[in-house]
Amino acid sequence: MSGNTRFRLGVDLGGTKIEIAALDSSGRFALRERVPTPQRDYAGTIAAIQTLVQMAKDRLGADGPVGIAIPGATSPATGLIKNANSTWLIGKPFEQDLSEALQRPVRLANDANCFALSEAVDGAAQGFGLVFGIIAGTGIGGGIVFERKVRTGPHAIAGEWGHNPLPWPKRDEQPGALCYCGKHGCIETWLAGPSLSRLYREASGRQASPLEIAGAAKLGEPAAQEALDAWLDRFARALAGVVNILDPDVIVLGGGLSNLDVLTESLPARLQPYVFSDSVATPIRRAAFGDSSGVRGAAWLWD
Numbered sequence: 259m260s261g262n263t264r265f266r267l268g269v270d271l272g273g274t275k276i277e278i279a280a281l282d283s284s285g286r287f288a289l290r291e292r293v294p295t296p297q298r299d300y301a302g303t304i305a306a307i308q309t310l311v312q313m314a315k316d317r318l319g320a321d322g323p324v325g326i327a328i329p330g331a332t333s334p335a336t337g338l339i340k341n342a343n344s345t346w347l348i349g350k351p352f353e354q355d356l357s358e359a360l361q362r363p364v365r366l367a368n369d370a371n372c373f374a375l376s377e378a379v380d381g382a383a384q385g386f387g388l389v390f391g392i393i394a395g396t397g398i399g400g401g402i403v404f405e406r407k408v409r410t411g412p413h414a415i416a417g418e419w420g421h422n423p424l425p426w427p428k429r430d431e432q433p434g435a436l437c438y439c440g441k442h443g444c445i446e447t448w449l450a451g452p453s454l455s456r457l458y459r460e461a462s463g464r465q466a467s468p469l470e471i472a473g474a475a476k477l478g479e480p481a482a483q484e485a486l487d488a489w490l491d492r493f494a495r496a497l498a499g500v501v502n503i504l505d506p507d508v509i510v511l512g513g514g515l516s517n518l519d520v521l522t523e524s525l526p527a528r529l530q531p532y533v534f535s536d537s538v539a540t541p542i543r544r545a546a547f548g549d550s551s552g553v554r555g556a557a558w559l560w561d
């Protein structure tokens with residue numbers, strides 16, 4: 259590796275903003291900047307990343323390799339982007355194009371994987387061997403890190419539990435809503451934030467955000483309690499499916515829904531009846547770095 263590699267460079271490419279961070283050797287931010295994501299503009303997206311990387315070079319002399327968190331994955335079969343909700347990236351040789359534009363090596367990884375890596379290195383999952391990281395917000399993602407290394411898998415889908423079906427479905431949960439992936443009843447369609455709002459609307463006739471619903475449930479509002487109960491039970495069933503296969507040392511929750519205290523408070527007990535074990539003690543923790551985990555994990559990709 260040539261150049262100034264004193265700083266680790268990470269870029270988080272999100273749907274609305276692109277952020278760059280340079281971490282010093284102790285993991286502290288030496289630089290952090292963000293710009294809006296050029297919408298539906300592939301060349302513009304590359305140019306925006308180029309500008310941010312050049313900024314890090316100008317200010318810090320950082321010219322080492324760059325890790326990039328993307329909302330999708332590079333298909334190992336084709337080298338092209340797949341599964342991206344920033345759809346203008348799909349089918350593009352993004353890693354190669356970026357490497358040419360930045361004139362340095364780049365590593366791309368799914369943003370949920372970067373999240374799990376960030377928390378595993380020096381966040382809420384620090385010191386644990388096998389980490390399952392969850393991003394729960396308007397979608398449901400997941401990533402697996404073992405011994406501080408991202409497990410990507412030969413199809414780059416390791417940890418993608420959101421597009422498995424909801425386990426132990428009840429009669430009224432079949433077939434479940436149509437998911438954008440083409441299947442019915444995916445975990446993501448049951449657990450993403452809008453689903454909790456929908457449950458509450460059905461029970462109460464009112465529209466509310468997940469945070470508002472959790473707050474109302476705490477105050478004893480029956481409709482909110484009912485919606486939250488149903489949602490948490492599904493969350494526990496979905497997560498039990500992961501624990502039965504992976505048996506992680508720790509589970510870390512990130513994304514907007516991780517702001518619901520009730521998740522980390524009630525999931526451990528709710529897991530018990532569904533996990534194939536006499537007892538379940540898997541720690542479930544809220545992310546330490548919040549929404550800066552993507553950019554931090556991206557920087558750690560070159561660790």
Ligand SMILES: [Zn+2]
Pocket residue numbers: 420421437438439440441444446
């Ligand atoms: Zn799906």
